[in-house]
Amino acid sequence: MSTPLVYLIDDDNVSHLVNQKILNHYLRNRLPVNARLLSFSSAETALDYLRDAITGEQWSELPEVIFLDIAMPILGGWEFLDKLQELLADKPAELWNGKLRVYILTSSNSPLDKDRTAHYPMVRRYIEKPLHETLLSSLQLF
Numbered sequence: 001m002s003t004p005l006v007y008l009i010d011d012d013n014v015s016h017l018v019n020q021k022i023l024n025h026y027l028r029n030r031l032p033v034n035a036r037l038l039s040f041s042s043a044e045t046a047l048d049y050l051r052d053a054i055t056g057e058q059w060s061e062l063p064e065v066i067f068l069d070i071a072m073p074i075l076g077g078w079e080f081l082d083k084l085q086e087l088l089a090d091k092p093a094e095l096w097n098g099k100l101r102v103y104i105l106t107s108s109n110s111p112l113d114k115d116r117t118a119h120y121p122m123v124r125r126y127i128e129k130p131l132h133e134t135l136l137s138s139l140q141l142f
Helices: 013-030 041-056 077-088 111-119 132-136
Strands: 003-007 037-039 065-068 101-106 124-127
Touching: 003 013, 003 041, 013 037, 013 132, 037 041, 041 077, 041 101, 077 101, 101 111, 111 124
Parallel strands: 003 037, 003 065, 065 101, 101 124
Antiparallel strands: none
């Protein structure tokens, strides 16, 4: 079995650092599996990594979990999800469907943002920042 991969995508430096520390601690000390965390301060860079994995059919390089901020410059979280769905549209669903879970991780408490998650089947939950271990324990990570 390959090592599970987790993406953290957030442009806010302070929030990114805090959530990265919480995730690293949780992944190393609270789970029965080893997992890798890749952190991105831009959605564009994360999308490039995903595009390379998908177009190269390197399915083991797809993350199983993505923690995604929605309010980011240039390419926001919603646009990231649209582009990810486009990349996966012509790929066999059994390769990724149900294996790729996205958790929106945001400071927004807008009901419109929460409702918008229904348009993205891979989004499992809408989480208001910051992460904490009790919350992580309640999520289906792997």
